[in-house]
Amino acid sequence: MSEVIWGLATSHVPSIGAAMDRGMTADPVWAPLFEGYGPAREWLADNKPDVAILIYNDHANGIDLDIVPTFAIGTADRYEVADEGFGRRPVPDVIGSPELSFHLLQNLMDDGFDLTVFQELDVDHGFTVPLSVWTPDPGDKWPCPVVPLLVNVIQYPQPTAARCYALGKALGRAIASFEGARTVGILGTGGMSHQLAGARAGFINPEFDAMFLDAIENDPEKLAALTREDFIREAGSEGIELIMWLVMRGAMNAEVRKVHSVYHVPASNTAAGLALFDNQPA
Amino acid sequence: MTSRISPDLPGTYVFDGPTSRRGLRMNKLFMSLRSEAARADFLADEPGYCARFGLTDDQTEAVLGRDWQAMLDLGGSIFYIYKLAMMDGLSMQYLGGVFTGMSEADFKAAMLAGGRTDV
Numbered sequence: 001m002s003e004v005i006w007g008l009a010t011s012h013v014p015s016i017g018a019a020m021d022r023g024m025t026a027d028p029v030w031a032p033l034f035e036g037y038g039p040a041r042e043w044l045a046d047n048k049p050d051v052a053i054l055i056y057n058d059h060a061n062g063i064d065l066d067i068v069p070t071f072a073i074g075t076a077d078r079y080e081v082a083d084e085g086f087g088r089r090p091v092p093d094v095i096g097s098p099e100l101s102f103h104l105l106q107n108l109m110d111d112g113f114d115l116t117v118f119q120e121l122d123v124d125h126g127f128t129v130p131l132s133v134w135t136p137d138p139g140d141k142w143p144c145p146v147v148p149l150l151v152n153v154i155q156y157p158q159p160t161a162a163r164c165y166a167l168g169k170a171l172g173r174a175i176a177s178f179e180g181a182r183t184v185g186i187l188g189t190g191g192m193s194h195q196l197a198g199a200r201a202g203f204i205n206p207e208f209d210a211m212f213l214d215a216i217e218n219d220p221e222k223l224a225a226l227t228r229e230d231f232i233r234e235a236g237s238e239g240i241e242l243i244m245w246l247v248m249r250g251a252m253n254a255e256v257r258k259v260h261s262v263y264h265v266p267a268s269n270t271a272a273g274l275a276l277f278d279n280q281p282a
Numbered sequence: 283m284t285s286r287i288s289p290d291l292p293g294t295y296v297f298d299g300p301t302s303r304r305g306l307r308m309n310k311l312f313m314s315l316r317s318e319a320a321r322a323d324f325l326a327d328e329p330g331y332c333a334r335f336g337l338t339d340d341q342t343e344a345v346l347g348r349d350w351q352a353m354l355d356l357g358g359s360i361f362y363i364y365k366l367a368m369m370d371g372l373s374m375q376y377l378g379g380v381f382t383g384m385s386e387a388d389f390k391a392a393m394l395a396g397g398r399t400d401v
């Protein structure tokens with residue numbers, strides 16, 4: 001029996017990783033965000049899980065557009081950090097947990113979620129930036145093995161928010177029956193509001209983001225009812241990434257306790273958010 | 283026919299199936315530019331490289347002319363187009379400026395001021 005002990009929702013934009021890799025976290029532009037991360041990082045350092053599951057999307061680095069899996073899982077024992085064009089980030093490769101991957105694959109399949117399987121996968125900023133948000137100085141390895149769960153958020157039609165939330169619930173059930181670990185951390189990544197292309201590029205919606213940060217804790221059902229069009233209109237064409245937070249939230253208890261949250265504009269062209277939840281209500 | 287599709291979201295590209303199908307060869311070219319050797323090949327003979335990837339004439343023209351807006355209209359995904367911009371030493375803020383008719387400096391200033399909340 002394994003138990004989800006925390007859920008960490010965080011942006012995964014490359015510039016957050018670049019700011020860390022280039023020692024720019026104290027620059028005035030970046031300091032508010034990284035200072036904001038402090039309390040979450042401290043709590044996470046005291047609550048290290050045996051294994052983690054990270055929900056993310058690739059950005060033209062590990063997979064291309066020949067095949068666009070809606071939901072996929074990595075089953076490798078190791079995931080190399082991708083070279084996105086100008087050298088890989090100076091962070092450790094990711095150690096996987098094939099046993100947990102296969103357990104999740106079978107249980108999710110039996111529960112109606114037919115995942116695509118990646119036996120090999122290079123992980124890009126969508127994966128490594130959240131790990132750096134969690135653990136800024138990993139040394140030669142990350143705190144624990146991590147299993148990648150991928151969601152297509154780039155090519156329309158993306159899965160619905162409701163389906164992502166349901167996948168999270170099934171994931172929670174699958175984790176509960178896993179014998180190989182005791183404690184599990186879940187990371188939901190991407191967001192918050194942003195749009196990269198078109199005349200509306202640079203769009204940020206702080207009201208929507210504030211609503212989302214509150215509801216992801218207290219009323220995820222409300223977020224699960226949003227349509228794709230709602231996300232694209234209210235959060236921007238790339239802000240639809242926020243559906244991945246719902247996978248994380250679905251795997252947690254109905255009631256959770258917020259440990260810490262942060263909201264900051266901008267992280268390059270995006271609104272950056274972080275929300276850390278203890279899976280035990282107060 | 284551009285890649286602007288309903289529902290009624292002016293100024294917003296929705297990278298849907300037909301768009302992705304139209305842009306597939308060009309997006310594959312962009313993705314190839316992750317490797318140093320490919321970038322050298324591309325820079326040595328850009329038209330030849332475009333031909334090798336099977337781009338249409340319009341797409342080739344957009345790539346050679348660095349017409350970022352046309353790349354979007356011809357099926358480019360912003361995440362893939364960005365690989366070419368990075369090779370040219372251009373940032374996502376530069377592209378944001380191009381798409382919105384602003385200079386890179388003005389676009390950056392708009393983001394620093396809290397982003398474009400009124401669009």
Ligand SMILES: [Fe+2]
Pocket residue numbers: 012057059126190191241
């Ligand atoms: Fe992303």
